[in-house]
Amino acid sequence: MKETRHDYRELSDFVKKVFVHFGLSQVSADISTRVLLEADLRGIPSHGIARLLRYIDGFKTRQILTDAVPEMLNETDNSIVMDCCGGMGTAVSHDVMNRVISKAKHTGAAFGSVRNSNHFGIAGFYAMMALPENMIGIAMTNTAALGVPTFARQVMFGTNPIAFAAPADREEAFVLDMSTTVVTRGKIEVYNRKEEPLPDGWAVDKNGLSAHDPKSLLADMWSRIGGGILPLGGLGELHGGHKGYGLAVMVDILCALLAGAPTGPDIYDTDISSARVSHFFGAIDIARFRDPVLFRKDMDNMLGRLRATPKADEEERVWFAGLKEAEQTKHNMAKGIPLLDKTEEMLKRVGAETGIRFDA
Amino acid sequence: MKETRHDYRELSDFVKKVFVHFGLSQVSADISTRVLLEADLRGIPSHGIARLLRYIDGFKTRQILTDAVPEMLNETDNSIVMDCCGGMGTAVSHDVMNRVISKAKHTGAAFGSVRNSNHFGIAGFYAMMALPENMIGIAMTNTAALGVPTFARQVMFGTNPIAFAAPADREEAFVLDMSTTVVTRGKIEVYNRKEEPLPDGWAVDKNGLSAHDPKSLLADMWSRIGGGILPLGGLGELHGGHKGYGLAVMVDILCALLAGAPTGPDIYDTDISSARVSHFFGAIDIARFRDPVLFRKDMDNMLGRLRATPKADEEERVWFAGLKEAEQTKHNMAKGIPLLDKTEEMLKRVGAETGIRFDA
Numbered sequence: 001m002k003e004t005r006h007d008y009r010e011l012s013d014f015v016k017k018v019f020v021h022f023g024l025s026q027v028s029a030d031i032s033t034r035v036l037l038e039a040d041l042r043g044i045p046s047h048g049i050a051r052l053l054r055y056i057d058g059f060k061t062r063q064i065l066t067d068a069v070p071e072m073l074n075e076t077d078n079s080i081v082m083d084c085c086g087g088m089g090t091a092v093s094h095d096v097m098n099r100v101i102s103k104a105k106h107t108g109a110a111f112g113s114v115r116n117s118n119h120f121g122i123a124g125f126y127a128m129m130a131l132p133e134n135m136i137g138i139a140m141t142n143t144a145a146l147g148v149p150t151f152a153r154q155v156m157f158g159t160n161p162i163a164f165a166a167p168a169d170r171e172e173a174f175v176l177d178m179s180t181t182v183v184t185r186g187k188i189e190v191y192n193r194k195e196e197p198l199p200d201g202w203a204v205d206k207n208g209l210s211a212h213d214p215k216s217l218l219a220d221m222w223s224r225i226g227g228g229i230l231p232l233g234g235l236g237e238l239h240g241g242h243k244g245y246g247l248a249v250m251v252d253i254l255c256a257l258l259a260g261a262p263t264g265p266d267i268y269d270t271d272i273s274s275a276r277v278s279h280f281f282g283a284i285d286i287a288r289f290r291d292p293v294l295f296r297k298d299m300d301n302m303l304g305r306l307r308a309t310p311k312a313d314e315e316e317r318v319w320f321a322g323l324k325e326a327e328q329t330k331h332n333m334a335k336g337i338p339l340l341d342k343t344e345e346m347l348k349r350v351g352a353e354t355g356i357r358f359d360a
Numbered sequence: 361m362k363e364t365r366h367d368y369r370e371l372s373d374f375v376k377k378v379f380v381h382f383g384l385s386q387v388s389a390d391i392s393t394r395v396l397l398e399a400d401l402r403g404i405p406s407h408g409i410a411r412l413l414r415y416i417d418g419f420k421t422r423q424i425l426t427d428a429v430p431e432m433l434n435e436t437d438n439s440i441v442m443d444c445c446g447g448m449g450t451a452v453s454h455d456v457m458n459r460v461i462s463k464a465k466h467t468g469a470a471f472g473s474v475r476n477s478n479h480f481g482i483a484g485f486y487a488m489m490a491l492p493e494n495m496i497g498i499a500m501t502n503t504a505a506l507g508v509p510t511f512a513r514q515v516m517f518g519t520n521p522i523a524f525a526a527p528a529d530r531e532e533a534f535v536l537d538m539s540t541t542v543v544t545r546g547k548i549e550v551y552n553r554k555e556e557p558l559p560d561g562w563a564v565d566k567n568g569l570s571a572h573d574p575k576s577l578l579a580d581m582w583s584r585i586g587g588g589i590l591p592l593g594g595l596g597e598l599h600g601g602h603k604g605y606g607l608a609v610m611v612d613i614l615c616a617l618l619a620g621a622p623t624g625p626d627i628y629d630t631d632i633s634s635a636r637v638s639h640f641f642g643a644i645d646i647a648r649f650r651d652p653v654l655f656r657k658d659m660d661n662m663l664g665r666l667r668a669t670p671k672a673d674e675e676e677r678v679w680f681a682g683l684k685e686a687e688q689t690k691h692n693m694a695k696g697i698p699l700l701d702k703t704e705e706m707l708k709r710v711g712a713e714t715g716i717r718f719d720a
Contacts, residue, residue, distance in 0.1 A: 078468050079648035108438050109469045113649060136613070149666055151675040156666055164606075166613050174613065176606035182599055201561075201599055208672020226670075232593055232600045239542055239561055239599075240592050246524075246536035246681035249666070253496070253526045253534065257658050258649040265665070288439035289473055289618040298617050305625070306509055306516055306609070310586075312568020315511040321606035 004344060005336030010359055011049060012037055014347070017356045018052065022059040023066030028091035035090045035121035040337045043328035046186045047122045050343045052350060054119070055088075063275050064088055064118045070095070073115075073259075078103050080112035081259050086275065089120035093139075097126040097281045101133055104283035111138075113254070114279040115261035123163035124177030124325075130165060130283045131173050134292035137165040138282035142255045145264030146221070147181045148228040150242040153208030155221065155228035157264040158277075159184045160251035165322070167292075168299035175322030180248040181229045185221075188214050188229065201234030203227065210235055254280040364704060365696030370719055371409060372397055374707070377716045378412065382419040383426030388451035395450040395481035400697045403688035406546045407482045410703045412710060414479070415448075423635050424448055424478045430455075433619075438463050440472035441619050446635065449480035453499075457486040457641045461493055464643035471498075473614070474639040475621035483523035484537030484685075490525060490643045491533050494652035497525040498642035502615045505624030506581070507541045508588040510602040513568030515581065515588035517624040518637075519544045520611035525682070527652075528659035531667075535682030540608040541589045545581075548574050548589065561594030563587065570595060614640040 068087030130137025232244030428447030490497025503518030592604030
């Protein structure tokens with residue numbers, strides 16, 4: 001698949017204008033654009049600008065309400081429960097994480113749950129917001145059901161990502177941003193397009209047995225006949241699949257149950273979006289434990305040793321979570337963001353529809 | 361391997377007396393006994409009474425200091441950093457988690473890190489302490505290095521378990537208690553004794569390649585030549601091994617770096633114990649988000665649906681984290697705790713040495 005690189009600023013201008021065209025406020029458009037392009041910068045195009053059309057379709061079908069006014073359901077000095085009221089997940093998430101960080105400055109630790117939201121982009125974006133404040137940042141979201149409990153045969157929870165960020169000094173920050181399923185549906189779709197069998201331990205079929213045919217798996221999942229993606233750790237308990245299953249449910253508890261919202265099987269997923277998803281955000285002030293300067297130096301020491309660990313035969317390098325993404329960000333900021341031809345074509349179509357010029 | 365069941369109360373009396381015999385205070389002996397036997401009750405004998413001799417050896421070599429006086433390094437209204445000063449991990453952990461819960465009652469969320477500690481038993485014990493208070497409980501610990509970073513060949517982090525507990529109403533509580541490596545060393549040792557090859561995705565050898573011979577793996581790990589256990593998700597990135605690696609480092613950050621303590625490769629492990637380990641504890645008050653009664657009902661609904669999910673062909677049942685352990689607890693409390701012959705023999709030897717009668 002051919003790729004062409006595009007300047008960050010040009011893409012950013014285009015996407016902002018498109019969001020405003022479809023009814024987002026300037027502030028919401030700015031933030032949503034930053035979240036989307038942050039994914040592209042970090043080398044996670046599945047959550048980047050390639051997703052723009054899905055958001056637009058969401059605006060059109062009013063699955064995403066551009067005029068929603070989020071409602072604060074509960075607020076204390078260190079907690080928030082917000083109803084996003086079907087609005088843009090990115091904007092409300094950015095707002096809630098900002099409030100959480102602000103509360104944590106005064107109280108040391110604060111948390112927020114958001115319900116009735118839409119796709120919020122990469123979880124890591126929000127966790128990373130805590131870094132400049134010398135805080136540990138946490139962000140999670142549930143999604144429509146795609147994951148199958150250990151020993152089961154039908155989907156009961158989402159890909160339910162967990163993001164956790166902690167600052168270092170000279171080293172890049174530690175930024176873990178991981179789905180709690182082995183893979184996301186996007187990976188299954190890639191195998192389907194390539195007409196390749198799925199690796200063992202990725203998914204089960206409608207009978208709960210190891211699934212290798214991506215085409216029938218996707219069809220059976222789509223029609224809710226059964227089958228789905230396995231939790232991190234894979235099939236059964238031999239490789240710890242029950243652990244990934246537990247982590248996914250933990251995410252549902254923090255995102256949805258603390259906010260009084262539905263979990264996976266009750267979140268309706270369409271071609272366009274996962275509506276009614278819930279998020280969870282947290283910030284913990286390092287200064288409540290020790291001098292953040294010393295903490296960051298110790299982070300340098302630990303992370304530096306991790307990436308200097310002797311590599312395995314036939315491997316290139318040892319990383320730590322967030323390092324590859326930070327390097328990608330610098331590279332893509334300097335050289336431009338790589339876009340697949342089909343993404344470029346989509347952007348041109350959006351440009352033609354909206355009258356906003358896309359500089360390809 | 362033959363098993364005989366023993367009454368909880370009799371075992372408890374015996375272990376308490378043994379702990380006091382070797383110098384623990386009565387309070388510390390009581391708590392340490394509860395933690396140990398909770399593991400046996402829940403069906404996790406690797407962390408139960410079978411470990412008694414290791415604690416005794418720790419007392420004798422003074423790797424565990426029975427007369428240690430823990431030192432509070434930092435305390436705010438919602439945070440604690442405690443130096444265990446080489447004392448018994450169970451007692452100080454119980455104390456810190458109690459303080460964390462008490463602080464969370466006033467502040468909504470509180471956290472504590474403990475350094476310079478010893479093996480604290482099952483992490484789940486401390487997370488579960490939050491349940492009667494309508495709180496979410498969190499407990500983690502690092503351990504001596506056994507786990508290999510993705511694409512590397514030598515151990516850099518421990519089995520670093522995460523425990524997360526949330527209360528339900530009629531259903532059993534959700535209690536996730538999982539190492540962040542695929543398996544712990546105990547499982548490798550079992551395969552070694554059985555002289556069976558290790559499954560793919562459990563461990564790598566000194567060259568960072570898939571390890572199947574448990575004997576040479578254990579020898580190379582022991583002599584620090586290289587090789588070790590893989591993070592949850594297994595070898596490389598295909599099944600998400602980088603996610604388990606990230607979770608393990610997250611545990612090190614929360615346990616050790618918040619307390620200014622060493623991580624895996626600097627924690628010295630001997631036959632007897634892992635000394636200088638660090639722990640992390642947290643409690644989050646559900647009432648800061650919503651009515652705990654409603655939360656618990658929603659937990660019932662979610663957990664009930666999870667365990668009622670249609671099972672896969674050839675499987676028995678679908679569980680959720682903590683359900684199997686809760687059922688085991690009831691069963692073992694009623695029928696007695698099953699002890700392997702070799703564990704029984706060990707207890708008899710301890711009885712003979714201490715003059716405390718073990719009723720076999």
